[in-house]
Amino acid sequence: MATLSIVDARAIHKHFGALHVLKGVDLKVAERELVFVIGPSGSGKSTLLRCLNRLEEPSSGSIVVDGIDMLDPRTDINHARQRIGMVFQSFNLYPHMTALGNVTLALRKVAGKSRAEADRLGHAALERVGLADRAEHTPGQLSGGQQQRVAIARSIALEPRVMLFDEPTSALDPELVGSVLEVMRSLRESGMTMIVVSHEMGFARNAADRVVFMDDGLIVEQGAPAEIFEHPAHDRTRAFIGQIQRH
Amino acid sequence: MSTWDRFVDTFFNGKVMAKYLPDILSGMVVTIELAVLIVITGLGAGLALALIRSLAIRPLNWLIVFTVDLFRALPPLVIIVLIYFGLPYADLSFSGFVSTWLSLALVLMAFSEEIFWAGITSVHKGQWEASRSTGLSFGQTLMNVVLPQALRLTIPPLTNRTIAITKGTALGTVVAVTEILGEASSAMSNSYNPSPLMMGAAAYLVLFLPVVVLARRLERKFAWKR
Ligand SMILES: Nc1ncnc2c1ncn2[C@@H]1O[C@H](COP(=O)(O)OP(=O)(O)OP(=O)(O)O)[C@@H](O)[C@H]1O
Numbered sequence: 388m389a390t391l392s393i394v395d396a397r398a399i400h401k402h403f404g405a406l407h408v409l410k411g412v413d414l415k416v417a418e419r420e421l422v423f424v425i426g427p428s429g430s431g432k433s434t435l436l437r438c439l440n441r442l443e444e445p446s447s448g449s450i451v452v453d454g455i456d457m458l459d460p461r462t463d464i465n466h467a468r469q470r471i472g473m474v475f476q477s478f479n480l481y482p483h484m485t486a487l488g489n490v491t492l493a494l495r496k497v498a499g500k501s502r503a504e505a506d507r508l509g510h511a512a513l514e515r516v517g518l519a520d521r522a523e524h525t526p527g528q529l530s531g532g533q534q535q536r537v538a539i540a541r542s543i544a545l546e547p548r549v550m551l552f553d554e555p556t557s558a559l560d561p562e563l564v565g566s567v568l569e570v571m572r573s574l575r576e577s578g579m580t581m582i583v584v585s586h587e588m589g590f591a592r593n594a595a596d597r598v599v600f601m602d603d604g605l606i607v608e609q610g611a612p613a614e615i616f617e618h619p620a621h622d623r624t625r626a627f628i629g630q631i632q633r634h
Numbered sequence: 635m636s637t638w639d640r641f642v643d644t645f646f647n648g649k650v651m652a653k654y655l656p657d658i659l660s661g662m663v664v665t666i667e668l669a670v671l672i673v674i675t676g677l678g679a680g681l682a683l684a685l686i687r688s689l690a691i692r693p694l695n696w697l698i699v700f701t702v703d704l705f706r707a708l709p710p711l712v713i714i715v716l717i718y719f720g721l722p723y724a725d726l727s728f729s730g731f732v733s734t735w736l737s738l739a740l741v742l743m744a745f746s747e748e749i750f751w752a753g754i755t756s757v758h759k760g761q762w763e764a765s766r767s768t769g770l771s772f773g774q775t776l777m778n779v780v781l782p783q784a785l786r787l788t789i790p791p792l793t794n795r796t797i798a799i800t801k802g803t804a805l806g807t808v809v810a811v812t813e814i815l816g817e818a819s820s821a822m823s824n825s826y827n828p829s830p831l832m833m834g835a836a837a838y839l840v841l842f843l844p845v846v847v848l849a850r851r852l853e854r855k856f857a858w859k860r
Pocket residue numbers: 403406408426427428429430431432433434435
């Protein structure tokens with residue numbers, strides 16, 4: 388790929404004690420690319436994402452995000468993490484704060500914005516996810532879909548260079564999935580680089596640039612969505628896709 | 635004299651009560667001073683230990699757990715006596731007041747550390763991850779995200795413990811602290827009449843009943859907000 392890689396992970400290994408979870412994963416993501424990661428449970432998808440922002444410490448390998456060497460001990464990891472948004476399956480909103488409080492915490496504490504400036508940026512971020520009118524609600528007063536959109540706003544308020552999504556819609560009731568996917572689609576249209584772990588094949592088909600299939604700690608194959616879904620080269624990919632599509 | 639009159643004359647003797655009221659009041663002041671000092675230093679130290687424990691520095695945590703277990707296991711009276719009568723042999727002398735304060739503060743520190751720690755560990759791991767992923771440091775996450783949630787859970791057990799341990803100020807009588815019970819019992823032996831003890835009981839009620847009521851309010855308020 389000629390364009391600049393914004394994420395460049397090489398030969399990532401991760402052990403949990405005796406368990407070898409990532410067995411040498413290489414992943415390059417170009418600017419503005421949407422990479423969709425699929426694979427069976429336990430194949431290491433979440434662990435890979437969590438290595439990229441160093442929530443999990445890789446056992447070996449190298450990770451460069453937006454020109455920053457994430458594994459260099461001299462890297463200010465807290466500063467670097469502002470550039471990498473992360474959205475979790477379970478939302479992980481702070482229950483003791485309002486939606487606006489959730490969105491502005493890092494703006495104030497990490498980005499060093501004044502409260503007024505943080506509030507302004509926070510409102511703008513909530514507006515982008517269609518929740519301008521919910522700023523003063525606490526997570527307990529919001530639906531799952533709304534909570535996940537607040538979580539997305541919490542990330543995009545920091546203007547990250549890349550966003551990681553770990554099964555962002557898996558915990559949602561089916562009727563709430565659409566609103567979250569819609570926000571993700573509009574993010575994509577605005578040019579955000581995204582790595583998405585998800586089972587939403589419909590979304591993958593019409594929004595992803597590339598689908599990556601992982602199994603047993605390795606990337607087995609990758610390619611354009613149509614290619615992977617219609618003509619998988621490996622049996623394991625075919626078996627997995629068949630299984631998903633039967634659901 | 636009827637039985638009732640004799641009962642009142644013995645336990646609620648007006649003359650005796652009037653005479654010893656100032657003593658009981660000064661005892662109340664001492665009890666309040668002790669209680670406030672114990673609560674502030676005990677809870678402060680307990681919270682500090684829990685925060686240090688969250689740094690997960692092995693040898694330090696062993697030390698904390700050992701200290702906490704020690705002061706939870708020892709009866710407070712034993713600690714008071716050890717500090718008051720024992721430490722002078724190590725060339726450290728504390729007054730009865732300070733001995734009582736230190737002892738009960740240590741006990742409250744130990745129990746509250748456990749409660750604070752349980753609160754901190756009960757906060758879901760995802761809260762840490764979300765906060766750290768947006769760039770907040772360990773300390774910022776602890777202070778802004780984890781602790782506010784942890785404290786909410788700790789309020790009911792913490793108030794119970796605090797009240798129970800603060801009532802232990804009465805143990806100060808053993809080392810000549812002139813708190814409520816000390817004043818009441820010396821007044822009782824001087825007057826050969828138990829009325830001062832009744833005043834002492836009343837003084838405890840006046841002091842602790844509002845605290846118990848307040849604690850219940852606080853619990854209800856925070857229980858609702860979840
Ligand atoms: N903190 C941890 N300690 C020990 N083992 C872990 C830890 N985190 C993950 N694992 C193990 O690593 C393997 C990969 O887990 P991971 O969560 O990355 O898989 P996944 O592909 O995201 O699966 P799923 O689709 O179920 O989310 C699993 O066997 C899991 O049990």
